[in-house]
Amino acid sequence: MKTDVVIIGAGAVGCAIARELSRYKLDVTVVDKNEDIGGDASKSNSAIIHTGYDASPGTLESQLVAAANPMYDKLAEELDVPFKRIGAILPAITQEQFEKLPEIKHKAFLNRVYDVEYKTGEELLKMEPNLNPEVKGGLYIPRESIIDPFILVQALAENANENGVNFLLNTKVTDIRTENGAVKEVVTTGGTITADYVINAAALYCDEIAAMVGKADYKVVARRGQFYILDKNTDCQVKQIVLPIPTKVTKGKLMCPTIHGNMLVGPTAEDLDNKTDKSVTSDGLVSILEDVKRLIPGVNIRDSITQYSGLRPNRNPEGLHVDVYDDLKGYINLSGVRSTGLTLSVAMGVYVADLMRETGAVMEPKEHFTERRKGVLRFHELDREEQDEAVKRNPLYGKIVCRCETVTEGEILDCIRRPLGARSMDAVKRRVRAGMGRCQGGFCGPKVIEILARELGITVEEVNKNNEGSYMVAGKTR
Ligand SMILES: Cc1cc2nc3c(=O)[nH]c(=O)nc-3n(C[C@H](O)[C@H](O)[C@H](O)COP(=O)(O)OP(=O)(O)OC[C@H]3O[C@@H](n4cnc5c(N)ncnc54)[C@H](O)[C@@H]3O)c2cc1C
Structure with missing residues (x-):
């Protein structure tokens, strides 16, 4: 497979870069070892969009956080993010x-x-x-x-995907090959990808990715x-x-x-x-x-x-770095995106795009970039009349699956069927909140398993909680 840019990591940072690059006539592929978009750190944080008031002044981190905060009003409206x-x-x-x-x-x-x-x-x-x-x-x-951190990343990824970015999930990067001082190929568990640019947004594992090209002058803890x-x-x-x-x-x-x-x-x-x-x-x-x-x-x-x-x-030595190298063309290394990465992700997208332009990439804007994305309907947020209309349109919006969070079967089907849709229990939970409430899925869990099995054409025993092999059902007892 051949692409212009490989982004390693489908967390907030990788997906924000992907969305930004999807504005340009570039072929972009995001690769992630997980079964779903959403990253690792990006799905378990405080979900605060910081101002950067307490950052170390003069650092790249403070610059990016301060730049990112005002971007969220427009972005949240455009991409339908709470x-x-x-x-x-x-x-x-x-x-x-x-x-x-x-x-x-x-x-x-x-x-x-x-x-x-x-x-x-x-x-x-x-x-x-x-x-x-x-x-x-x-x-x-x-x-x-x-913010809703899950929907933020989904929205960035879905919008990038709609604008042509390819996502390879369940795909781990195992090596990067270089030739004549430039990146050449990314070796993954799903095959080898030839690329002109490789962007390391692997967060906790960015030191291991950097080591593949001999640039690991730091460690991540x-x-x-x-x-x-x-x-x-x-x-x-x-x-x-x-x-x-x-x-x-x-x-x-x-x-x-x-x-x-x-x-x-x-x-x-x-x-x-x-x-x-x-x-x-x-x-x-x-x-x-x-x-x-x-x-x-x-x-x-x-x-x-x-x-x-x-x-x-946590990078050791500390500090957020975005590095390009004279002796390794096409490689961009992000490291130390630690406590403010959710916030600064959207500014990082713009920063990396600019860095690519500065280092010689041809960045020609697409004639048709779709800026807006509509998320899954949030049934419980509608007023009575809107709910009635939604049920008339699709009776499955009248079928409540998760009682704690009032999540309907219509919403669950939408989150599975849309591009980059849910393929596991946790992926459904992060998209529509089925299982996020007081009973933590005790009531709706079995129903969600059935819906996933039916929609994906698999047995209930094959439905995963998250990554491959994390099965929820062992077999029949009676
Ligand atoms: C407790 C806590 C609280 C926080 N609170 C906030 C907050 O309130 N506000 C804020 O702005 N930030 C906060 N953060 C920081 C923020 O969550 C992170 O900085 C941000 O999510 C990092 O995003 P990322 O995309 O770089 O990393 P990740 O979300 O970790 O994504 C990296 C991705 O790379 C993939 N990957 C790694 N190695 C490979 C490989 N070899 N092959 C393929 N894929 C690979 C992983 O599977 C993962 O999906 C907090 C973090 C934590 C842990």
């Missing part, structure tokens, strides 16, 4: 924290985040009545926002972040993102609403000696509770409906 500018507050509970506020505000200023405001303790308590009443004052960062998700009905809620005063290692443990109305509490920051341990631990969960209680004393962890963890690709 997104809300709910704002964040940074309350100082101790005198020591209070004294740090001017330094944080000044850093925000250096990062060109000019709209950060001081608030008194009283003002903050009015904004967030569940805040620790000892709050001395704090900062308000109005453009910190929340997984920094795990564990979270609680609380029920939508938990009595102690917050309306904004409530952030602690950050430390050098982490932005700290926060509490915020998710775009779908649950409460998110976490994450931890633990460096691991492997890249696969996505377990949650009692120590980690206890530390979340201890820390977040200082901000929101009434947080009720007994209302947790699930816990999860994600792995940040």
Whole structure:
């Protein structure tokens, strides 16, 4: 197979680059080892679209985050991605924290985040009545926002695909061949692809990809972040993102609403000696509770409906890098996309496209680029009349499969049948939220398995939870 550009990784970053490149007359192929688009880190994070107020000033990361944040209003509307500018507050509970506020505000200023405001303790308590009443004052960062991280990546990928980008899933890159100081071929478990450009957006594994072309002058360590998700009905809620005063290692443990109305509490920051341990631990969960209680004393962890963890690709030496090489034409290496990669992905797309142009790629815009994408209908968001009309159009919108999240069979079929559609239980869950609610799929799980089996023409025993071999059904008991 021959293509102009291979992008390794179908996470937020790879898919944002793919969408940006799909504006041009280029043949682009995205390769991912997973069964679904969506990445690894990109599907297990805090889902915050940052402003970059606390980034290290003058770095590429701060530049990209600051550039990305304002892009989301238009992007979310064009690509039908749930997104809300709910704002964040940074309350100082101790005198020591209070004294740090001017330094944080000044850093925000250096990062060109000019709209950060001081608030008194009283003002903050009015904004967030569940805040620790000892709050001395704090900062308000109005453009910190929340998004559906799954739909963001799906939307970028689907739109890229509609504009001609090819996606090869269940396909692991095992080697890259070079010739005369330029990339030549990408060797994968699905065959060899000849390409002029190879973009390494493999995040946690980007050091292993870089080693294939002799450019691994860094290592990536997984920094795990564990979270609680609380029920939508938990009595102690917050309306904004409530952030602690950050430390050098982490932005700290926060509490915020998710775009779908649950409460998110976490994450931890633990460096691991492997890249696969996505377990949650009692120590980690206890530390979340201890820390977040200082901000929101009434947080009720007994209302947790699930816990999860994600792995940040922590580069050693630290820092976000986008590297091109004089002695290796066509190779673009991204590394250190760590804690703000969801946010900056869309700016990274533009940055990489520009870098390609600067280094000699012919970037001719397509005459017909489709900018808009319509997502799966979100039945529960419609008013009564719209719901009636949807059911008239397609009676399967009248059949509720997931009771907790009010997800209909019509939505599940759409998410399976559309391009880059769901092929596993988790892929359905991420697209339409069947199984995301209070019962975590206890009720709708078997029904979703049946629908997947029927639609994919396989047996229920062959339906996977996620990657190949993660079967849900072992066989008949009676
Ligand atoms: C706990 C936590 C909280 C976070 N909170 C936020 C937040 O609130 N806001 C924010 O902006 N960012 C946040 N982040 C960071 C953000 O999630 C990541 O920076 C971002 O998702 C990285 O995207 P990516 O596409 O680079 O990586 P990924 O999503 O990890 O995608 C990389 C892809 O590369 C593929 N791949 C790897 N090796 C190979 C190979 N050999 N062959 C084929 N494919 C391969 C993988 O399968 C994967 O799909 C958080 C991260 C964590 C873990």
